[in-house]
Amino acid sequence: MIRFNQVSKRYPGGYEALKNVSFNIAEGEMVFLTGHSGAGKSTLLKLIAAIEHPNSGSVLVNNQNVSVLKEAALPYLRRNLGLVFQDHKLLFDRSVFDNVLLPLQICGFDPRESSKRVRAALDKVGLLKREKLNPIALSGGEQQRLCIARAIVNRPAILLADEPTGNLDADYSREIMEIFRSFHQVGATLLISTHDQSVLEDEGVRRITLKSGALV
Amino acid sequence: MTGKFGHQRFLIQSALRRIFASPLGGILNILVIGIALSLPAGVYTLLKNAQTLAEQLPGKPEISLYLTTKSNDQTIESIRTRLAQHPEIAGSLFISRDDALKKMQQDSSLGDVIEALDRNPLPDAFVVTPRVDSAAVLKKLRDELAQWDGIALAQLDSDWAYKLEALIALGRMLALILGTLLSLALIAVTFNTIRLQILTQREEIEVARLIGATNAFIRQPFLFFGAIQGLLGGIATLLILAAGIRLSNVPLADVALLYASDFRLQALGWGDSLSLLLFSLYLGWLGAWLSVSRHLSRIRPQ
Structure with missing residues (x-):
């Protein structure tokens, strides 16, 4: 459902946010994206939603290479994605x-x-x-x-969440993870970025860990 | 279909809400548009009224032919025949120099002065009624008659009607120039308001982009905003004109009375009013479109 092939992202000014990242997330899978702040988690999510574009490599969503999508096609890609932001953007x-x-x-x-x-x-x-x-x-x-x-x-078929429990205490975090889990149970693909230890205690959920822009 | 209409009603409501989000600012914007448009529309209204006035006046053009003082019965007779045979002339009236002098003595206060003259200074004359009334043809006819033997002077009497016509043409040009300039002003006003709207709704635009809104969807509310603001400006114009006409008609009634006329300024008709509203709506839409095209692409989600 989501596939990264040797993706690198360098921001203007030379900062390298992602280095040669490759992974695959199957349809209906729920995955945690972890790592310290600044490790490249947000950049990785932005590449999936085509908010940013990779300098090399390809990002495939539903077998579609989103890094080469035309501007006019972006809205239709994003309608298949549910985006949850740390700052809510309400x-x-x-x-x-x-x-x-x-x-x-x-x-x-x-x-x-x-x-x-x-x-x-x-x-x-x-x-x-x-x-x-x-x-x-x-x-x-x-x-x-x-x-x-x-x-x-x-x-949406895919839900992307960037630090959804970032500023919340443990009780709120648990409630929110339960909502995600119920959404997962009806077949959605979820990628949740977090460094919240109380969330990560949840065993049986696959993790993708980034360190300084590279997969660990 | 209900979905589409429901969405349009939503767009109209939210456009109105945004226009009057700060009531004073909204009303001032509409007033600026209304005043800008009421100048050319006012000139246009005056022209329409002037035209009606010109049409009401008895204005059959006449040409006066003054004969040379040496004229005798023979020349008078030959001119009379030539006039009768001329295809562009409907009729003519001969006024002899003696008749003219008598009439002048009766009519004017110059009686004593004329009494004192030792001979009649007036020429024989024909008053000619042409069949045509276009200015150019009349002028040609006058020039032609002036060349005839025995005629000293040919004078076109309804010059003033053509002067008025020329003035109205000048007024039309002025209205056109004013209209063009102030339409540009209206577009500029909308352009700027929409630019500010886009800045204040930056967040909303970013979010909408992230959720998968097309450019057309994002553009729509701004276009509705511009169009509705333009329409309200057009309504303000009609109100300003109506008030202006009412106010002017009070002193105008006194002026008209002096000329024994019941002339009053008339407001624009339904057709013209509707055109004005559609035009101001279109200008608002155009200003919004230009502004959105220029500013929207700069907002990208972070």
């Missing part, structure tokens, strides 16, 4: 409900069908009763769950 000019609605509006969904889906996603993350609030009124953990609801409302 919009504070609209309600909780409308934040989750945005991906469906982008895809041109029927409004009535959309409402059902938005409520289902909010229910899954336990925010159904807060749909009318502005996200600014939510706690950090709730904002992160809202970000997850927005990422899954479109039922």
